[in-house]
Amino acid sequence: MKPADFPPPFDLDELFTEPTDPPDERIDVGILIVGGGPAGLAAAIRAGQLLQERPELAERLGEVPICVVEKGKAPGSHVLSGAVVNPRGMQLLFPGMPAAEMPFAGLVEHEAVYFLTHKRSLRIPMPPQMRNDRNYFVSLSRLSRWLAERAEELGATIVPETAAVKLLVSGGRVVGVRTGDRGRGRAGETLPKFEPGSDIRARVTILAEGTLGHLTRGAIEQFDLGGSPQVYALGVKEVWEVEKPLVPIIHTIGWPLRMGRRDREFGGSFIYPMGDNLVSLGMVVGLDHADPALSVHDLLQQLKTHPRVYQILKGGKRIAWGAKTIPEGGFQALPRRLNFPGGMIVGDAAGFVNVPALKGIHYAMESARLAAEAAVEAAGPGATSWTPGQLESYDEAIRDSFIWKDLRRERNLRPAFQHGFFMGSALAGLSTVTLGHIPPRDLRVEPDAEAELHSPGRRSYPRPDGTLTFDKLSSVFASGNRTRDDAPSHIRIRQHVPRRLAEAWVHMCPAQVYAIPEAEQGDLVRVEVTASNCVQCGAITAKGGRLTLPEGGDGPEYTVMLGLEVEAEYRPYLDGGPSGMDDDAGAER
Numbered sequence: 167m168k169p170a171d172f173p174p175p176f177d178l179d180e181l182f183t184e185p186t187d188p189p190d191e192r193i194d195v196g197i198l199i200v201g202g203g204p205a206g207l208a209a210a211i212r213a214g215q216l217l218q219e220r221p222e223l224a225e226r227l228g229e230v231p232i233c234v235v236e237k238g239k240a241p242g243s244h245v246l247s248g249a250v251v252n253p254r255g256m257q258l259l260f261p262g263m264p265a266a267e268m269p270f271a272g273l274v275e276h277e278a279v280y281f282l283t284h285k286r287s288l289r290i291p292m293p294p295q296m297r298n299d300r301n302y303f304v305s306l307s308r309l310s311r312w313l314a315e316r317a318e319e320l321g322a323t324i325v326p327e328t329a330a331v332k333l334l335v336s337g338g339r340v341v342g343v344r345t346g347d348r349g350r351g352r353a354g355e356t357l358p359k360f361e362p363g364s365d366i367r368a369r370v371t372i373l374a375e376g377t378l379g380h381l382t383r384g385a386i387e388q389f390d391l392g393g394s395p396q397v398y399a400l401g402v403k404e405v406w407e408v409e410k411p412l413v414p415i416i417h418t419i420g421w422p423l424r425m426g427r428r429d430r431e432f433g434g435s436f437i438y439p440m441g442d443n444l445v446s447l448g449m450v451v452g453l454d455h456a457d458p459a460l461s462v463h464d465l466l467q468q469l470k471t472h473p474r475v476y477q478i479l480k481g482g483k484r485i486a487w488g489a490k491t492i493p494e495g496g497f498q499a500l501p502r503r504l505n506f507p508g509g510m511i512v513g514d515a516a517g518f519v520n521v522p523a524l525k526g527i528h529y530a531m532e533s534a535r536l537a538a539e540a541a542v543e544a545a546g547p548g549a550t551s552w553t554p555g556q557l558e559s560y561d562e563a564i565r566d567s568f569i570w571k572d573l574r575r576e577r578n579l580r581p582a583f584q585h586g587f588f589m590g591s592a593l594a595g596l597s598t599v600t601l602g603h604i605p606p607r608d609l610r611v612e613p614d615a616e617a618e619l620h621s622p623g624r625r626s627y628p629r630p631d632g633t634l635t636f637d638k639l640s641s642v643f644a645s646g647n648r649t650r651d652d653a654p655s656h657i658r659i660r661q662h663v664p665r666r667l668a669e670a671w672v673h674m675c676p677a678q679v680y681a682i683p684e685a686e687q688g689d690l691v692r693v694e695v696t697a698s699n700c701v702q703c704g705a706i707t708a709k710g711g712r713l714t715l716p717e718g719g720d721g722p723e724y725t726v727m728l729g730l731e732v733e734a735e736y737r738p739y740l741d742g743g744p745s746g747m748d749d750d751a752g753a754e755r
């Protein structure tokens with residue numbers, strides 16, 4: 167039994183619409199960026215830098231030359247904190263800026279990898295891909311906020327709490343996005359605070375939606391951009407205030423995951439310092455595993471009981487929690503083409519992640535920098551972003567970039583682990599020492615929803631004690647989730663599915679969104695959905711359902727959990743915001 171046999175009630179056509187707002191109601195912008203993560207903000211910064219050098223072009227792009235729409239409360243709200251970043255993306259975006267001026271928390275100086283068994287840990291040699299020489303610790307939400315400030319200084323307009331829910335398509339090309347309505351009730355009825363969405367028309371649209379991007383997946387299908395299937399891992403992360411500073415960064419493999427080929431449990435953990443008294447730790451596990459009882463949230467709780475991990479957290483306090491998927495397919499799963507008539511795809515949305523290194527931030531920023539350069543050219547006189555070949559320069563720049571070189575070299579590491587831990591390690595080792603030449607052919611991955619689910623394994627997760635280990639609901643609370651209880655459900659799944667699939671969803675979801683009512687006794691069961699718990703990690707889309715876009719501003723608030731307040735200036739831009747640059751943003755110039 168596999169999840170793909172029970173597709174969600176979702177029609178791709180829902181993602182596209184012709185522009186409908188009359189000219190005096192719509193919003194016209196120059197370069198539109200969907201998503202205010204590291205990629206979207208880097209695109210805004212690079213476009214701003216280039217427009218500063220070309221004031222006549224900036225003028226031509228009107229009142230809003232660069233616009234970033236972000237569904238979170240503020241840039242950084244929906245990105246998970248506590249990362250180790252390769253500074254290359256920042257250095258290329260801000261040439262000459264010393265690292266001391268960048269919002270990094272410190273240089274990685276020591277690191278270690280351990281193979282864990284139930285009670286023991288064995289330090290093993292550091293695989294070269296995982297080395298972090300000259301990399302920095304960073305809070306990703308803090309980095310996003312810092313990037314947002316730079317983008318605004320360069321003239322970008324950031325519109326938070328705004329979900330882009332449809333691509334505006336006219337004449338076979340993307341001419342912007344439709345933003346979502348706000349203030350609808352559970353059955354879709356309008357509430358007193360109802361605000362309809364708007365058309366935002368743009369000369370170029372950059373999709374920087376991150377993992378499992380909703381509109382991105384639509385664009386890939388609509389314009390036939392796809393390559394081999396993408397696969398995903400689910401990462402669950404916590405931030406702890408600890409008594410003693412942690413010095414080295416730590417990665418672990420092995421326990422509590424199972425090593426067998428049949429189990430297909432690929433993943434591990436990371437434990438990173440974030441300054442003197444904070445530690446970020448998480449567990450990342452591929453979603454192609456076979457056990458319906460596997461819960462990444464509970465594996466992380468289990469990991470914290472291991473003596474090696476417990477000694478770091480002892481006496482400390484959990485202050486934040488979050489969950490998100492990561493695209494893991496690597497080189498083979500990149501879209502065949504990254505541009506389409508009217509736009510481009512950047513960052514995690516395109517799948518630019520180096521899985522063995524657990525790094526995507528610098529690729530996100532670099533791909534976005536390159537896309538912004540193509541976008542500015544396409545917005546210039548005599549060009550349009552849908553002229554055939556106009557945005558091809560972006561694809562070419564990616565093929566010449568370090569992103570391409572890195573991902574090509576590592577292309578067989580993740581697929582190797584679909585053969586189990588031991589075979590995977592052997593193949594991955596061979597690929598590493600031969601710099602990616604062996605195996606010579608590209609290994610393929612099977613989509614997560616196509617992976618067979620076996621009968622549930624016996625796993626004994628620790629009972630939550632509220633001090634070291636936590637249940638899912640208290641974790642959702644710690645994410646700062648603010649989804650309205652009376653909002654329409656944004657989760658699409660088949661309501662009646664085989665018990666085994668329902669159990670897989672119940673365990674997989676880190677936020678306790680799915681439940682099987684006790685009255686359901688047969689093999690085919692009804693799944694109950696509490697959509698307001700959802701932290702938008704995306705796992706359900708990978709595993710047979712569909713996460714659609716909730717109302718802007720809903721979802722987790724990872725920034726607040728780190729004591730960073732959402733600033734007053736990030737007020738909804740669309741409330742009486744600018745309109746009307748000129749009437750023909752979609753026309754050829």
Ligand SMILES: Cc1cc2nc3c(=O)[nH]c(=O)nc-3n(C[C@H](O)[C@H](O)[C@H](O)COP(=O)(O)OP(=O)(O)OC[C@H]3O[C@@H](n4cnc5c(N)ncnc54)[C@H](O)[C@@H]3O)c2cc1C
Pocket residue numbers: 200201202203204205206235236237238242243244245246248249250251252306328329330331374375376377379380381401402403448450489490491492512513514515518519524525526527528530715
């Ligand atoms: C557990 C975990 C640990 C990680 N650790 C590291 C690490 O240590 N180092 C590293 O380099 N990388 C790490 N990564 C990967 C890294 O987080 C990503 O590669 C990076 O954030 C990608 O940036 P992005 O801007 O492409 O996407 P994101 O950071 O996901 O940002 C996308 C943004 O778009 C917004 N958005 C999406 N759709 C819409 C829409 N339709 N309308 C409006 N807004 C929208 C989202 O709210 C989000 O803010 C980790 C990832 C995870 C999950």
Ligand code: SF4
Pocket residue numbers: 657674675676677678679699700701702703704705706707713
């Ligand atoms: S319901 Fe939300 S939180 Fe749960 S798996 Fe799906 S996307 Fe993730």
